[in-house]
Amino acid sequence: MAKKVLMKGNEAIGEAAIHAGCQCFFGYPITPQTEIAAYMARRMPQVGRVFLQAESEVAAINMVYGAAGAGVRVMTSSSSPGISLKSEGISYIAGAELPCVIVNIVRGGPGLGGIQPAQSDYFQATKGGGHGDYRMVVYAPSSVQELVDLVQEAFDVADQYRNPVMIMGDGMLGQMMEPVEFKERQTTRNLPEKTWAANGLRGRKIHNVINSLYLKPEELEAHNKKLQQKYAEIEKNEVKYELYNLENEVDIVIVSYGTLARICKNAIKMLEKEGIKVGLIRPITLWPYPKKAFDEVMDKVKLGFISIEMNEGQMVEDVKLSVNGRKPVFFYGRSGGMVPTPAEIVNKIKEIVGGAK
């Protein structure tokens, strides 16, 4: 077993990417993720790989497009306003079917917003921040160890499906220090050779072209259908979630992800002492969304589900789609960098449970 080290989330992202064979990192400073770029600036040259600080987030994501198209593992990182700028490039990357990993350490919005933790980019990440019919796998880790494991998984998933993959955290996860282990891992996935890469003919007879332009409507529709098939495959194979305190019947189920899900677990323990039984569905993939988790627990739920988020109500829409009218769905959210406390969550749930009794 590898040694455990104490590491900040943002730096752990960098080290995990290096372990996963990331050859190029293109970044741009923005709070609260700048430590990722600083870590990569220090570490990548030590391992003979590429770190480059781009002139903008727009340039950085297009450098990712260039390197990913040439067949190397590549990552970029940013925070909310920067991800908005990258969204054009992400759409092109999805259209051209290039594998890459994009990190979003989310801060509050809209606009320049603030720099405190938030989950207000849920729509942007899961419903397509850029234009066109595309999907991106989105992981939402809740601890530094899970962050490390998912960064490594993200590179494999990106390569397997030729698709961009996002790691979405917040400033809490990026700044907190936790013991972490970098496991020596061999992928169990059957990763295809990148025969499509445009890295020079080098004896190949037919040129490879990295492109997302299809001027004939029939061809663009066929391309879109092919993408949809791939997305269906991802939905079938790649859903990840955690069920907590759901072995037996509960009064209500919290749905929450990332660092906030940990706060919810504390609230659940506090409520337990007061005789209120609460379970937790913690989506680990925000897309594909863990709809089947809801089917699994539906019979155990008395009152319904509550989506708890650090925004004004985004994931709650997917909770409603997953519950599909079978039970009531409630919402509690704080935004702008305000983080719900366990006491607040306890009060909100007592309010719902009390009202129902």
Added chain:
Amino acid sequence: MAIVFERPKALLDVPTHYCPGCTHGIIHRLVAEVIDELGILDKTIGVAPVGCSVLAYDYFACDMYEAAHGRAPAVATGIKRAVPDSIVFTYQGDGDLAAIGTAEIVHAAARGEKITTIFVNNAIYGMTGGQMAPTTLPGQVTETSPYGRDVNTAGYPIRVSEMIATLDGAVYVERVSVDSVPNIIKAKKAIKKAFELQMQGKGFTMVEVLSICPTNWGLSPNEAIKWLRENMIPYYPLGVKKDITAGEVK
């Protein structure tokens, strides 16, 4: 019978989509001839822009990318950093490079990226049907400057080569034209030199090529050539703007 003229190996045998009289075909051919002559087809990677030459990836036989509007120098940077032994060129028009893509071209040049940019300047947006470009001349009539470019409201054309030449990372910048046979020969020499300096790892190289757009200028090809000579060359003087090898003994 000896073959004295044929399609360069770096160009594919496909029909062209360019308008009659357009000089993109000549410029494509010059780049392809240079790739052939330098024997680098196997490791050359080209990046097409958004604009008239968006489909350049259909014509060049080397590996190709199609980039987002203006972003070709950033894409080329990613390619070159990922595959350092490749020869990377961008092929960009004046709307792509001198308007939406100014940040990318300036910083690729400033970083001294070991890439070559072929910058085709025809003083207009061609693909979208003839709108004012950053390079449109004062007084020039386009769809979006119907009374002629008024410098009081639309500002002045950008002399990109002169601007890029001020950057330390740029090692070779030349403006050429394809309006005559002697100038076409000079243009090819410039493109070849730019590729050679990239191969030597010297830094960023760019060749700006003054080009015509008979369709959107509303002129016959012959009239367009005359217009380029009489209007564009005086505003955009031809010649070497930067050459760090100047004075080196060969």
